[in-house]
Amino acid sequence: MKGKATSFDIAHYAGVSQSTVSRALRNSHLVNEETRKRVFDIAKKLNYKVDKNASNLRTQQSSTLALLLFEDPTSDESQINPFFLAMLGSITRACAKEGYDLLVSFQSASADWQADYEDSHRADGIILLGYGDYIDYQPKFNTLLEQNTKFVCWGATVDNRPDLTVCCDNYGGGKLAAEHFIAHSRTDCAFIGDASDHSPEFFSRFQGFKDELWANNVKINERKMANAISTEESGYHATRSLIANNIKFNALFAASDLIAIGAIRALKEANINVPKDVAVVGFDNIAIASYVNPPLTTIEQNTTIAGQMLVENLLKLIRGEEVQSTLLPPVLISRKSSS
Amino acid sequence: MKGKATSFDIAHYAGVSQSTVSRALRNSHLVNEETRKRVFDIAKKLNYKVDKNASNLRTQQSSTLALLLFEDPTSDESQINPFFLAMLGSITRACAKEGYDLLVSFQSASADWQADYEDSHRADGIILLGYGDYIDYQPKFNTLLEQNTKFVCWGATVDNRPDLTVCCDNYGGGKLAAEHFIAHSRTDCAFIGDASDHSPEFFSRFQGFKDELWANNVKINERKMANAISTEESGYHATRSLIANNIKFNALFAASDLIAIGAIRALKEANINVPKDVAVVGFDNIAIASYVNPPLTTIEQNTTIAGQMLVENLLKLIRGEEVQSTLLPPVLISRKSSS
DNA sequence: TGACATTATGACACCGGTGTCAGGAATTTA
DNA sequence: TAAATTCCTGACACCGGTGTCATAATGTCA
Structure with a gap:
């Protein structure tokens, strides 16, 4: 036998029609038990596998989800952000x-990605993963919505569709980060990240931080803030510039762990002890x-649960079920960098 | 327009046959330039995308590769080995x-994976990624070879097919690890990993290590070896058991970084200084x-290049081109854990 | 025994493209 | 002007399944 076996081959050997083979293999109750068994045996012997292209074409569904990974174009090209990598792993698992x-693909945010996978019937739905940037995405979200494409996204919000x-x-x-500093009487706080609303996730983290400090009558000085994207390098340089400007603080909240790790490097270099002189939370x-040394206190985002929720919610959307807005609770993991 | 647009819809609007639409969209030179343009415009307006299932079915190829990830079944289920995660990232990129x-899927080594993806025409070829275990895999490799399935694998060797x-x-x-210890006059060496040939990669690492020591008239004492799988926990426990048995050494070669990191934790707990008392290489x-603290000296496997090579070689196989056996050169990255 | 329900099967259209073949129109050559 | 060539297009079979419909065979009940 050359080439792949088809259901016709099985039909031939089993002495039944191709229709019956198809039914038998899908365990239709319309098929005689004995026939079914014969068909299964032959299928096994011929190493037959249903051609997914043919079956997907006919049924118009694919049992496949597409994951579109949007990378921060400004970050180092050679390494994927470890947070996204962890998400990739947990989504694969889920x-x-x-x-x-799972069909995985890298995308640049600007490209014409909005339709490809679901429109070309390669996937039943799409998971979008990247740092949310409202400005670019919304029109594309609208295209997806118009086409009734099923999708969920991490981070970025879609107008009127919190689900x-x-x-x-x-x-x-x-807020957790601020509470932590206050509980440890570290009220001279710095923030490294992006406090503009260009980066919605970092913006929210900063807002919560600021508001909670404020609720405790602590103000954050604007000079004690520096912009950074989510890389170790960027965190390092931002922190260096603070130090170079002779800005003092005894607590530092970084908008991501990579930033925090870079910050710790800069602090060490300047002979500033972590956590004695400066407590750091990522x-x-x-x-x-x-x-890392010292081990980093941080606000955990549970990637395992996040990946599961993305997949579960998307499957619900595909099945036409109702989906709740999903906000995952952050948890503070206390380690030595802050005490 | 409800539902997705098909080439027939375009044909209708463009006033040409569906055949012509298909040709036009694939830039066949057989189509009049003006017609081609009209078809393109309409396609764009209707947000038309070629149905991949239909086109794959017809052409019998998919422009998709499948990645099968085999996990060490004994490792912690919740976290993916960071080395594989890095490979996943670089393969995705490549x-x-x-x-x-890229179609990604987790597999357990024992399951009936050997054919699914390529046989069901979902992928043109398969990349196998996992810790090589000859015993289980070889018969499955044979099945793949018999079926003329295109595949490449990381680590594990296939009989008579080094390509x-x-x-x-x-x-x-x-050998690099051994050279490094010798250069630093650390000749009382321990090894943690799996020195049996059950785990071929660890076995080779150990063989190289042992042979190079031997070439310098240094013998490794069998009592100074402990088994471990590639997790931090396993490395920790293996090292603890050495310490508990009062075994002394001033250099430790771990078969993987995770093992090394666990080993360092155990050493620290026993108040053994790294690198002063024991130099560690992962x-x-x-x-x-x-x-980590101290930063770990290690033998680098370049995952970026590895991922690229896997993909490139697989594509060559698919195109029927000749493939060379690919051995990636390891590089010693010297950090503080060993000096 | 005839009417009817049940079970198992085959024939066939269909999903949405791709590739082959035939042929008309326009252009070139004899 | 007829023949040959080139260019462009449509008709149609085909990829390998799935779902519908018709029907033969068998069993059930009055």
Whole structure:
């Protein structure tokens, strides 16, 4: 036998029609038990596998989800952000658990991605993963909505459709960081990240942080803030510039762990002790966080649950079920960098 | 317009036959330039996308590669090994670069995975990623070979087909570790990993290590070896048991970084200073390695190149081109844990 | 025994493209 | 002007399944 076996081959050997083979293999009750068994045996012997293209074409569905990864174009090209990598892993796992395959693809935010996968019938739905940037995305979200494409996204919000978003309670996470500093009497706070609303996640984290400080009558000085994107390098340079400007603080909240790790490097270089002189809190709880020196206190985003929720919610949308808005509770993981 | 647009819809609006639409969209030179343009415009307006299921079915290829991730069943279920995660990232990137999609799926080594993806025409080829275990895999490799399935694998070797394997020169890497210890006059060496040939990669690393020591008239004492799988926990416990048995050494080669990190934790707990009392060298150079305390000296496997090679070699196989056996050179990254 | 329900099967259209072949129109050559 | 060539297009079979419908065979009940 050359080439792949088809259901016609099985039909031939089993002495039945191709229709019957198809039914038998899908365990239709319309098929005689004995026939079914014969068909199964032959299928096994011929190493037959249903051609997914043919079956998907006919049934108009694919048992596949597509994951579109948007990268921060300004970050180092060679390494994927470990947080996204962890999400990638947990989404892969969640899909496997649900019996779906996962089609992974990198996208740049500007490209014409909005339709490809679901429109070309390669996937039943799409998961969007990246740092949310409202400005670019909304028109594309609208295109997706118009076409009735099923999708969910991490982080970024979609106008009037909170059910399409799964994200961490960034605002609440920021508050946790502030509470932590206040509990440790560290009230001279610095913030490193992006406090503009260009980066909605960082913005929310900062807002929560600021508001909680404010609720405790602590104000954050604008000079003690520096912009950074989510890389170690960027955190390092932002912190260096604060130090270079002779700005003092005894607590530092970084909008992500990578930033925090870079910040700690800069502080060490300047002979500033962590946590004695400056307590540092990050955000994400990436795997590295517990191994750095000192181990990093951080606000955890549970990637395992996040991945599961994205997949579950998307499957609900595909099945036409109602989906709740999903805000994941952040948890403060206390380690040595802040005490 | 409800539902997705098909080429017939375009044909209708453009006043041409569906055949012509299909040709026009694929830039066949057989189509009049003006017609082509009209078709393109209408396609764009209708947000038309070629149905991949239909086109794959007809052409019998999919522009998709499948990645099968085999997990060490004994490792912690919740976290993916960071080395594999890095590979996943780089393979995703490499696929994107080549214009292929990537279908990712977790597999358990024992399952009936050997055919599913390529046989069901979902992918043109398969990348196998996991810790090589000859015993289980070889019969499955044979099935794949019989069926003329295109595949490449990381690590594990396939009988008589070196071209199907991409892996790091584990033996050479082990030698590098030994050279390093000798250069630093640390000749009382311990090894943690699996020195049996059950785990071929660890075995090769150990062989290289042992042979190079031997070449310098240093013997490794069998009592100074402990088994471990590639997790931090396992490395920790293995090292603890050595310490508990009062075994002394001033250098430790761990078969992977996770093991090394666990080992360092055990050493620290026993008040053994790294690197003063014991120099530690790991293997992989995972992202965490540079952040642990002390930063870990390790033998790097370049995951970016590895991912690229896997994808490139697989594409060559698919195109029927000749493939060379691919051994990636390991590089020693010297950090503080060993000096 | 005839009417009717049940079970098991085959024939066939269909999903949405791609590739082959035939042929008309326009252009060139004899 | 007829023949040959080139260019462009439509008709149609085909990829390998799935779902519907018709029907033969068997069993059930009055």
